[in-house]
Amino acid sequence: MDNTTASITDSNQEVITAANALQQQIKQINRFSQEPLYYIYVNHDQCFFQILINDIPIFNYFEDGQIMSPINLNDYIRHSGKQNITYKLYPQTKRSDGYSFDKLTSYTKMKIEVYERNNADTSNNFENQKLILTHHTATKPDGKTFLAEEKDYYEYTFDFEAKVPFDIKSWEEGKDLSKMDQEQLLKQTEAAYQYYSKIISDKKQDDYFRLNYGANVSQIKSGYFDKAFITEAFEDDMALFTNPSFKLEPLTGYRLALYGNGRIASLEQVSNDLRLKKESAIWGKSKNEKGGTEATFLKLYLFIPKGKNTFEIVR
DSSP, rough: TTTTOOOOOOOSSSOOOTTTHHHHHHOOOOOOSSSSSEEEEEESSSSSSEEEETTTTEEEEOSSSSSSEEEEEEGOOOSSHHHHHHHHOOOOOOOOSSSSOSSOOOTOEEEEEEEEETTTTTTTTTTOOOOEEEEEOBTTSSSSSSSSOOOOOEEEEEEEEESSSSOOOOOGGOOOOOOOSSHHHHHHHHHHHHHHHHHHHHHHHHHHHHHHHHHHHHHHHHHHHHHHHHHHHHHHHHHHHHHHOOOOOOSEEEEEEETTTTEEEEEEEEEOTTTTTOBSSSSSEOOOTTSOOOEOOOOOOOBBTTTTTEEEEEO
């Protein structure tokens, strides 16, 4: 698995191994007096949904009930300026209580509130959070009926301005994959996913942490991560290799999906099982402390930097 033949490579300036990855990541911590953190609260009715920031999925919801926790946007904010939020609505085809729907209904709705707070203000940052904007789904002229009733899909994008103390070079400067031959791109993406899966199944820890290092550093910078958070994330990754009950599932039942305005490739599930819908094609199962089975989905977004022919990892 050297970089001359691998389908996923890296551009690290340091030699990264499982032994030094944690300390190398901790060295990348750079904190500021103003650390703008952007997030949304969602209120929805009679629909499932997916949220994307800058055309990259950050949240899927194919369950009953409301999501009460904020959804962080900073993962895919790379610089100050205009940011895009997209939501995709789907019929609520399964419910544990009440009626389910084959189509979006006249009562389907989505409300999104975008907030900003200073992550560096650890004492009362939520008390000082600022509401940037509120968005409601469009309605028909009566002001009540959902615009896309009786449809099986609805999508809308709106913008907000972000001001952050970092400027991260990443997929935005990568190759436009939408202009490639899509059959060839699928084969290249499949090879990358198989390669990544084999690294995990063969317990190639050094390769895993080396290939993920650049993506992890980008997240550390955009999320203002501290030592404790980085350490916990590292231990979660290490569990892929140290948990004897963890086992990857076969790479089947997926489709090629392009994100990041055509610059990011991924393979995602096409299953009608709502537990798998739109999740990564790389996933595994393990036993929890109570003896139950837990699923772990390994998100793998790939881009090709300018001047290269191989993929690198976005996330």
